Amino acid sequence: MAATLCGRLLPKAGWLPLTQSVRHGSKAVTRHRKPVHFLKQKLLAVTEYIPPIPAAPPGALVRRVRKTEEESTLAVLLRKDLETLFKECKMIAVVQNNAINAEDLLQLKHKLKRHNISIKFFPNQVTRSFLNNSIYSNMLPLFVGQTVIFVSKEPKVKEMLQALRRSPQMVLLGACIENTLLSYQGILNYSKLPSMTTIQGELVGGLTMMTSQTVSMLRHHPAHLSALLQQYVKQQGSGDATNAITNKDASTVQEAAA
Amino acid sequence: MAASRGAVVLKTVKKIIVQFCPFESNVRSTREFLIMVGSEKVRGTNMNCEVITAVKHDRSEPTIDITFLDGERLVMKGSKLTTQEMLSALQTRCSAKDPQAKIGDKK
Numbered sequence: 001m002a003a004t005l006c007g008r009l010l011p012k013a014g015w016l017p018l019t020q021s022v023r024h025g026s027k028a029v030t031r032h033r034k035p036v037h038f039l040k041q042k043l044l045a046v047t048e049y050i051p052p053i054p055a056a057p058p059g060a061l062v063r064r065v066r067k068t069e070e071e072s073t074l075a076v077l078l079r080k081d082l083e084t085l086f087k088e089c090k091m092i093a094v095v096q097n098n099a100i101n102a103e104d105l106l107q108l109k110h111k112l113k114r115h116n117i118s119i120k121f122f123p124n125q126v127t128r129s130f131l132n133n134s135i136y137s138n139m140l141p142l143f144v145g146q147t148v149i150f151v152s153k154e155p156k157v158k159e160m161l162q163a164l165r166r167s168p169q170m171v172l173l174g175a176c177i178e179n180t181l182l183s184y185q186g187i188l189n190y191s192k193l194p195s196m197t198t199i200q201g202e203l204v205g206g207l208t209m210m211t212s213q214t215v216s217m218l219r220h221h222p223a224h225l226s227a228l229l230q231q232y233v234k235q236q237g238s239g240d241a242t243n244a245i246t247n248k249d250a251s252t253v254q255e256a257a258a
Numbered sequence: 259m260a261a262s263r264g265a266v267v268l269k270t271v272k273k274i275i276v277q278f279c280p281f282e283s284n285v286r287s288t289r290e291f292l293i294m295v296g297s298e299k300v301r302g303t304n305m306n307c308e309v310i311t312a313v314k315h316d317r318s319e320p321t322i323d324i325t326f327l328d329g330e331r332l333v334m335k336g337s338k339l340t341t342q343e344m345l346s347a348l349q350t351r352c353s354a355k356d357p358q359a360k361i362g363d364k365k
Contacts, residue, residue: 094280096280096289096292096293098292098293098295098296098297098309098311099293099296099297099298099301101298138281141280141281141282141283141285142280142281144285144286144289145286145289145290145293146293168309168310169296171292171311171313172313173280173313174280174281183279183280183281183313183315184313184314184315185314185315186315
């Protein structure tokens with residue numbers, strides 16, 4: 001094409017055309033895919049069809065609200081059980097079990113049944129939800145991991161400790177005895193407490209100790225004097241002959257008087 | 259979650275003392291570690307190994323004190339550690355000691 005153009009457009013020598021096509025372009029209808037002219041490409045790009053964005057389906061943009069799971073009825077039952085337990089039983093001990101054997105568990109149960117202590121298993125979630133709403137909320141951190149509850153109506157701590165000593169896998173964490181939360185050391189101290197009657201006796205004795213002391217101090221001198229005089233009379237009556245005894249008596253009486 | 263690459267082999271461990279205060283809030287990992295170590299399988303690997311638990315109430319940190327057969331002690335303070343970390347630390351040390359003993363025996 002350049003050659004044909006050059007032939008027509010350069011009639012006189014030395015006259016350059018305004019435009020010169022460098023490439024040896026192909027014809028309009030080709031067998032291969034002819035590359036689109038740049039200007040046409042630009043136009044096509046600018047006038048491209050942009051489809052409208054479809055709106056999101058109604059369910060997608062709604063906030064994901066966590067369904068408040070309804071408590072299963074079993075959990076409700078267990079919670080009621082727990083409530084009654086806490087109301088009835090004076091002593092509730094929390095023990096962590098590190099994989100106790102079945103036979104060991106049976107033996108432990110047997111030993112504790114003798115003293116009316118029963119072993120209860122509750123799922124942690126239920127106990128936690130119950131404790132959250134009750135006054136025993138300070139027991140919450142105890143219920144982590146595998147825990148077992150020992151409940152009994154009477155606080156028989158010594159027997160429980162003895163039974164637990166046999167099984168090293170059960171670790172006593174804490175107890176709620178008569179609505180007071182006790183730690184391990186607290187439980188040990190509680191077990192060493194004497195019974196109510198002895199404590200009452202000790203208390204009464206302690207209170208009356210001061211008054212009895214004053215009374216005895218007041219009575220001390222005349223009592224001593226009367227005792228000495230009695231002895232003097234006895235010895236006067238029995239040993240009249242021996243003067244040494246009377247002399248001794250006189251000296252003791254003088255000492256007492258002083 | 260329970261145990262990575264099998265349970266811990268306690269053949270080289272002499273004693274494990276776990277001490278914590280159950281009323282604190284940072285004892286969860288220590289207690290879980292205790293459960294893992296006290297489980298039947300793990301205890302079955304070495305019946306001579308004693309697992310002793312001390313329950314205290316003095317707001318002290320939960321600690322795990324492990325004594326190995328060759329006298330080495332591993333003390334882990336569990337308040338900021340997870341159970342997995344503690345278990346893996348124990349596992350690596352046990353396995354590090356164990357093959358040495360085995361290889362020594364074989365040779």
